Amino acid sequence: MGKRKIEKYTFPYWITYQIAKAIHNLIYREFYVINRPQKKQEKPSIITPNHQNALMDAMAVLFAKNEPLVFLARSDIFKQKAVASILYFLKILPVYRIRDGFDSLKNNQETFDHTVRVLSNKRGLVILPEGNHYGAKRLRPLKKGFARIAFMTEINGDEKVDLQIVPTAIDYTAYDTFFSRLTVVFGEPFPLKPYMEAYKNNSQKALNNITQQLRKSLEEHIIHIESEKYYEACLLASAVYTENKHSGNNTEAQKARFYSQRDAANALNKAANADSNEFNQLVESAELLGQKTQGLPHEILGKKPSAMSIVGALLSFILVPLAIPGTIIYGALWYWPIVFVNKKIKDVQFRTSFRYVLYIVQFFLLLLGIFIYLFSAHPPKTALILFIMTILSGVLSLKIWRLVYWYYLKAKWFIKSVKKPELLKARNIVIEKVESFIGVG
Numbered sequence: 407m408g409k410r411k412i413e414k415y416t417f418p419y420w421i422t423y424q425i426a427k428a429i430h431n432l433i434y435r436e437f438y439v440i441n442r443p444q445k446k447q448e449k450p451s452i453i454t455p456n457h458q459n460a461l462m463d464a465m466a467v468l469f470a471k472n473e474p475l476v477f478l479a480r481s482d483i484f485k486q487k488a489v490a491s492i493l494y495f496l497k498i499l500p501v502y503r504i505r506d507g508f509d510s511l512k513n514n515q516e517t518f519d520h521t522v523r524v525l526s527n528k529r530g531l532v533i534l535p536e537g538n539h540y541g542a543k544r545l546r547p548l549k550k551g552f553a554r555i556a557f558m559t560e561i562n563g564d565e566k567v568d569l570q571i572v573p574t575a576i577d578y579t580a581y582d583t584f585f586s587r588l589t590v591v592f593g594e595p596f597p598l599k600p601y602m603e604a605y606k607n608n609s610q611k612a613l614n615n616i617t618q619q620l621r622k623s624l625e626e627h628i629i630h631i632e633s634e635k636y637y638e639a640c641l642l643a644s645a646v647y648t649e650n651k652h653s654g655n656n657t658e659a660q661k662a663r664f665y666s667q668r669d670a671a672n673a674l675n676k677a678a679n680a681d682s683n684e685f686n687q688l689v690e691s692a693e694l695l696g697q698k699t700q701g702l703p704h705e706i707l708g709k710k711p712s713a714m715s716i717v718g719a720l721l722s723f724i725l726v727p728l729a730i731p732g733t734i735i736y737g738a739l740w741y742w743p744i745v746f747v748n749k750k751i752k753d754v755q756f757r758t759s760f761r762y763v764l765y766i767v768q769f770f771l772l773l774l775g776i777f778i779y780l781f782s783a784h785p786p787k788t789a790l791i792l793f794i795m796t797i798l799s800g801v802l803s804l805k806i807w808r809l810v811y812w813y814y815l816k817a818k819w820f821i822k823s824v825k826k827p828e829l830l831k832a833r834n835i836v837i838e839k840v841e842s843f844i845g846v847g
Contacts, residue, residue: 412476412494412497412499412520412524413476413520413523413524413527413529415474418495419474419495419497422495422496423474425766425769425770426465426766427469429762429765429766429769430465430469430762431469432801432804433584433585433758433762433765434585434586434587434588435585435586435587435808435812436587436588436655436660437469437587437588437589438587438588438589438590438657438660438661438664439470439589439590439592439657440589440590440591440592440657440660440661440664441591441592441593442470442471442472442592443471443572443592443595445473448528448530448570449568449569449570449595450525450526450528450567450568450569450570451525451530451531451569451570451571451572451595452525452530452531452532452533452552452555452556452559452569452570452571452572453467453471453475453530453531453532453533453572453574453592454532454533454534454535454552454571454572454573454574454620454624455467455532455534455574455575455576455590456534456536456545456574456575456576456624456628457534457535457536457537457538457539457540457576458539458540458541458542458543458576458578458581458755459539459541459576459578459581459755459758459759460539460753460755460756460758460759461759461762461763462578462758462759462762463534463539463576464477464532464534465762466576466588466590467532467574467576467590468532470590470592471530473529473530474497474529475497475529475530475531475532476497476498476499476520476521476524476529476530476531476532477496477497477498477499477531477532477533478498478499478500478501478517478521478531478532478533478555479493479498479499479500479501480500480501480503480506481500481501481502481503481506481510481513482506483500484500499517499520499521500513500517501514501517501551501555502514502517503551514558515562518555518558518559518562519562521555521559521562522559522562522563522567525559525563525567525569526563526567530572531559533551533552533555535548535549535551535552535617535620536548536549537549537551539755540755541581541754541755542631542637543577543628543629543630543631543641543671544630544631544632544637545621545624545625545628545630548617548620548621548624550613550614550617552571552617552620553612553613553616553617553620554613556569556571556598556616557598557601557602557605557609557612557613560598560599560602565599565602568597568598568599569597569598569599570595570596570597570598571595571596571597571598571616571619571620571623572592572593572595573592573593573594573595573596573620573623573624573626573627574590574591574592574593574627575589575590575591575593575624575627575628575629576588576589576590576591577589577590577591577628577629577664579645579703579704579705580703581754581755581757581758582754582755582757582758583703584744585808585811585812586703587660587705589660589664591627591664593623593624593626593627594623596619596623598616601615601616627668628668629644629664629667629668629671630668630671630672630675631644631671631674631675632675632678633674633675633678636674636678636689638692638693638696639688639689639692639693639696640671640674640675640678640692641704642692642695642696642704642707642836643670643674643688643692643836643839643840644667644670644671644674644840645667645704645705645707645708646692646695646704646707646708646833646836646837646840647666647667647670647708647836647837647840647841648663648666648667648670648708649663649704649705649707649708649709650708650709650710650837651663651666652666653709669844670840670843670844673840673843673844673845674688674840674843676843677843684839684842684843685839685843687835687839688835688836688839688840688843691831691832691833691835691836691839692832692836694828694829694832695707695829695832695833695836698822698826698829699819699822699829702815702818702819702822703815706815706816706819707819707833709816709819711816711819711820711822711823711824711830712816712820713820715813715816715817715819715820716817716820716821718813718816718817719810719813719814719816719817721813722806722809722810722813723810725806725809725810726806726810728802728803728806729802729803729806729807730803731799731803732799732800732801732802732803732804733803733807735796735799735800736769736772736800736803736804737803739765739768739769739772740765740804743760743761743764743765743768744761746764747760747761747764773796773797776793776796777793780792780793780796781793
């Protein structure tokens with residue numbers, strides 16, 4: 407396809423997209439999209455998400471939008487022609503920086519021409535304004551690159567593009583844990599046009615202004631924990647408070663949960679700066695709860711432990727026989743990348759991304775092999791039925807093991823709370839203190 411047709415939606419890309427989307431959505435226990443833009447009402451837009459989890463951030467936005475998007479990435483990864491071809495196929499364009507050589511900056515003109523064409527065809531453009539990734543619920547300083555690209559794209563389009571900037575928040579309950587919860591929140595778009603005249607008169611001032619506007623917009627939708635020293639305590643406290651207050655597995659419930667944790671985090675930021683006895687008590691209780699329950703997700707610690715979790719764990723095992731066929735076919739392929747990547751990759755935020763790529767490649771090759779074998783050994787109708795059953799068995803097995811594992815964690819939380827009553831006391835103190843900082847109750 408190449409970069410000259412990067413805005414086109416081809417059949418090979420569609421196949422790749424569907425496989426990548428299916429595996430992505432299996433990795434996460436829950437995937438929520440809040441305020442998804444309506445396609446018919448959209449203007450050409452640059453989507454600007456925060457960057458916490460390497461490649462998975464790009465995938466989160468891609469599948470939250472549920473349509474092809476074009477991404478911009480640093481130019482040095484395009485040096486090898488074979489790699490560049492793959493990147494263009496995946497709808498990724500190069501951006502050249504001064505550090506790549508002053509002469510290379512002229513190559514950005516071609517990229518700007520492509521972005522104009524992409525946006526004119528109402529394909530979204532994605533730029534990660536924080537630059538590199540960092541695994542923490544914290545909004546970092548924004549680079550001005552997104553603003554420069556936005557202005558140059560509008561200028562190259564004779565100021566007729568009517569470009570919109572879409573602040574976007576990506577949130578994970580955990581970065582490296584299988585079956586975590588992923589949330590993507592699209593903020594209110596704001597237009598570039600009001601800044602164009604200022605850009606012509608004083609480009610640096612306009613760049614600063616639009617960068618500040620984006621930061622202000624992102625802050626409305628980001629769970630932001632400022633404290634380095636008390637980060638883990640504030641993270642646990644805000645999550646436990648939120649999970650205790652809100653329940654439900656639909657988008658509206660998650661929307662309430664997400665903004666509740668954002669408000670809790672903001673309240674804890676203020677409390678941390680005040681450094682009061684109340685805050686120190688919260689930190690002490692949160693650290694005790696975290697240390698004694700290592701391995702238990704915050705989503706589970708936020709719920710009051712119940713003896714019914716033991717019953718649920720036992721009942722979930724009844725379904726295990728249904729998971730056996732899919733486990734035999736796919737089990738090792740799910741497991742070995744976890745062991746391999748955890749051993750080789752030290753950057754936690756890169757682990758899920760590496761595993762994800764391995765999953766896509768190996769499952770594609772496996773399913774292709776199964777497809778060829780079945781259609782060469784059986785009549786087409788029988789082969790198609792068997793092929794679909796093979797896929798469904800894999801999905802079913804994963805969902806069953808996920809259910810078993812989740813009930814196991816719930817049961818573990820109940821047992822710990824019975825053996826160590828001080829954990830429930832610490833949990834209650836955390837919730838009460840967060841409520842007092844927010845001003846609830």
